[in-house]
Amino acid sequence: MTLPATPRILVVAVAALLALSGCATTTDTAAPEATTTAAASLTIADPWVKSAETGMSATFGTLENASDTDITVVSAESSAATMIELHETVEDDSGAMVMQQIEGGFIVPANGSYELAPGANHLMLMGLTAPLVAGVDSTFTLTLSDGSTFEFTAPAKDYSGANESYEETEK
Amino acid sequence: MSGDQQASAGRRLSRRHLLLGGASAGIGAVGALGIDLATKAGPTAVAEPLNGTQTVPFYGVHQAGIDTVPQSNASLIALDLVPGTDAAALRRLLKILTSDAARLSQGEAALADSEPELAVAPARLTVTFGFGPGLVALAGGAAPSWLRPLPAFGIDRLDPAWADGDLLLQIAADDALTVAHATRMLLKDSRSFSTVRWVQTGFRRAPGSVKPGTTMRNLFGQVDGTVNFVPGTPDFERLVWGHAGNPAWLHGGTGFVLRRVAMQLDKWDKLDRAGREASVGRTLSNGAPLTGVNETDEPDFDAKTAIGFPVIPEFSHLRRARSENPDERILRRGYNYDDLPTAGSVSNSGLLFVTFQADVDAQFVPIQRRLDALDLLNEWTTPIGSAVFAIPPGCAAGGYIGDTLF
Numbered sequence: 001m002t003l004p005a006t007p008r009i010l011v012v013a014v015a016a017l018l019a020l021s022g023c024a025t026t027t028d029t030a031a032p033e034a035t036t037t038a039a040a041s042l043t044i045a046d047p048w049v050k051s052a053e054t055g056m057s058a059t060f061g062t063l064e065n066a067s068d069t070d071i072t073v074v075s076a077e078s079s080a081a082t083m084i085e086l087h088e089t090v091e092d093d094s095g096a097m098v099m100q101q102i103e104g105g106f107i108v109p110a111n112g113s114y115e116l117a118p119g120a121n122h123l124m125l126m127g128l129t130a131p132l133v134a135g136v137d138s139t140f141t142l143t144l145s146d147g148s149t150f151e152f153t154a155p156a157k158d159y160s161g162a163n164e165s166y167e168e169t170e171k
Numbered sequence: 172m173s174g175d176q177q178a179s180a181g182r183r184l185s186r187r188h189l190l191l192g193g194a195s196a197g198i199g200a201v202g203a204l205g206i207d208l209a210t211k212a213g214p215t216a217v218a219e220p221l222n223g224t225q226t227v228p229f230y231g232v233h234q235a236g237i238d239t240v241p242q243s244n245a246s247l248i249a250l251d252l253v254p255g256t257d258a259a260a261l262r263r264l265l266k267i268l269t270s271d272a273a274r275l276s277q278g279e280a281a282l283a284d285s286e287p288e289l290a291v292a293p294a295r296l297t298v299t300f301g302f303g304p305g306l307v308a309l310a311g312g313a314a315p316s317w318l319r320p321l322p323a324f325g326i327d328r329l330d331p332a333w334a335d336g337d338l339l340l341q342i343a344a345d346d347a348l349t350v351a352h353a354t355r356m357l358l359k360d361s362r363s364f365s366t367v368r369w370v371q372t373g374f375r376r377a378p379g380s381v382k383p384g385t386t387m388r389n390l391f392g393q394v395d396g397t398v399n400f401v402p403g404t405p406d407f408e409r410l411v412w413g414h415a416g417n418p419a420w421l422h423g424g425t426g427f428v429l430r431r432v433a434m435q436l437d438k439w440d441k442l443d444r445a446g447r448e449a450s451v452g453r454t455l456s457n458g459a460p461l462t463g464v465n466e467t468d469e470p471d472f473d474a475k476t477a478i479g480f481p482v483i484p485e486f487s488h489l490r491r492a493r494s495e496n497p498d499e500r501i502l503r504r505g506y507n508y509d510d511l512p513t514a515g516s517v518s519n520s521g522l523l524f525v526t527f528q529a530d531v532d533a534q535f536v537p538i539q540r541r542l543d544a545l546d547l548l549n550e551w552t553t554p555i556g557s558a559v560f561a562i563p564p565g566c567a568a569g570g571y572i573g574d575t576l577f
Contacts, residue, residue, distance in 0.1 A: 046282055048282040048283050050283075051363075060283075133260075133263070133363070134263060134264075134267060134360065134363050134364070135260075135262075135263025135264060135266050135267045136263060155266070155267065155270070155282070157267065157282055157283040157360065158283075158359065158360060158362060158363055159283045159285075160285075161285060
C-alpha cells in the first residue's frame, strides 16, 4: 500500500494514543472490591491554601476519582479553621458572581476529576485558628457520602486573587 | 518507511503530546497535532523537538544551572530577608521556592500560578539558589571561611547597589519569557519574607544561532570563556563539586562569585584591532592564542616576536589570568549585559562574570589579585558589583534546597 508520508504519521500517532489509553484501561481492571471505600479511589492533585492572617481563606486543588463510581464529598474539616464549607460560584439576581454553599456536595465523576480553583468551586475556610502564613502546611479531612474519609495536606501560598464576594444569606 | 521507523515516530509524537498537554486532552489534541504536521515537510520535521519543550532535571545531588550548558537568558537576583525572619520562616520560604522551581523547570505551572500558560515552555529552565552569610547564620549553620565579600581590589569601583545579599536566585532558560515568568512567580512567593536587593539580567546567543558548544562572545567581540571545566571530568568534580574545607551541609554544593564588570565600549572603540588582540592575547576572529591557530590551542608564552618581545604580551589578560598552580582555576558561566544607557551616553554594557568554585579564597581570589596587579584589559573594564554566595547541594524529591542546613 502506498500512502503519502503525512497521513501515515497521523495513523501512527492516533494508534499510539489509543495504545496509551488502552494501557490506562488495563490498569483499571483491578476493579474496586465491594469492600473498597470511596476514599481509596480519591486523590487530590496540586492542593494549596490561600494564605491569610485571620478570618477566612480557601483551599484549592483537583480531586481525582479513579473508580467507576461517582464520589461525593459531603463535608470537610481541618484544625486550621473552625468551620469549612463546600462552595460553588453562582450568578446572583444582579448578575454578579457570588460564592455560596453547594447543594449535595462536590461530585467527583467516575474516572474523572473535579477542580477547586480561585473564582470557582473551593473549600471555604472560616474562623482560622492561627495565621495561615505562606509555606505552612495544613491537613484537611474530606468526608465522603459512603462515610469514608480522605485526608490531604496543602501548603499555604500568598495569592492576591480569590477575592470573591459571598452570598450573605445562606440557603 | 519501515515499521521500526513508524513506531519510533509514534513514540516521539506521543511523548511530545504528553509534554504539551497530558493524556487527558485525548484525540482532539492528536487531531490538532496532525494539522500541525500536515503543514510540515514530512517525517524529518516531526523529529525536531521544540526548544521550549527541553527540560533539565531539578532534583539531584547537585543543583542544576551549574554544570548545565549555559542557557541564553539569565536573571540573577539577590534578596534580603526582612528583619525578624526566623529559621522557621526561612525554611518555609525555601520549601515554597523549591516547589516553584521544581515545577516550573519541568514545564508545570507553580502552585497558585496566575499565568499557568506561561509555564508550558520550560526551555531548559533552571533555578539555582545561593546563600549569603546572613542566611547561613540565621539557619544556625557554619559558614565556609570564604563566604564574605571579596577582598578590596585596586581596580574596583564597587556600587553597593550591586553587592552582597542573603539569598541568590539564578534563573536561566533559553527563552526570556520563561525567565520572566519564573522570576515573577519566585518573587511573588518571596515577597512576604524578603525584599529585592538587586536584579541583574544577562544574555548570550539565542539557541540555534550558533553551533552548540560555541564559546560565548562578549560585547567587546571577544571569545570569552575558552578554557573551562567540562562537567564529569576530574577537574570539575574536584574544583567545583569538591568538598574543599567546606562544612558538611555544603557538600554537593559549591561557591559562587558574581562580578559585575562594566565595559567601556566607547573607549574600546578607539583601540585598533591589533591592540584589542594584544590586550587579551587572543585573536578576535576565533579566539586562538596569538601563538596558535585554533581556539583551543595551548598558548606558547615563550614565543617571541622578531624583535624579541613576547608574542603574548606580559600585560595580556590571557597571561595574567593563568596560574602555575592548577588549583587556581574556576568554572566561568558568564552573561553579557546591555542595560539602559545613562544620561549622555549611548551604552551601559558589560559582563556578569559568574564563576563557580569549591573554595573562593583558594581559587578565585588569587586570579583576581593577579589581574588587579596587571592586566591591560583593566583599561577598558571596571568591576562595579561583587557578590559571594554558597551554593547548597541539590535535593531529592520531597526535600528542599537548603534542607542540609537545618
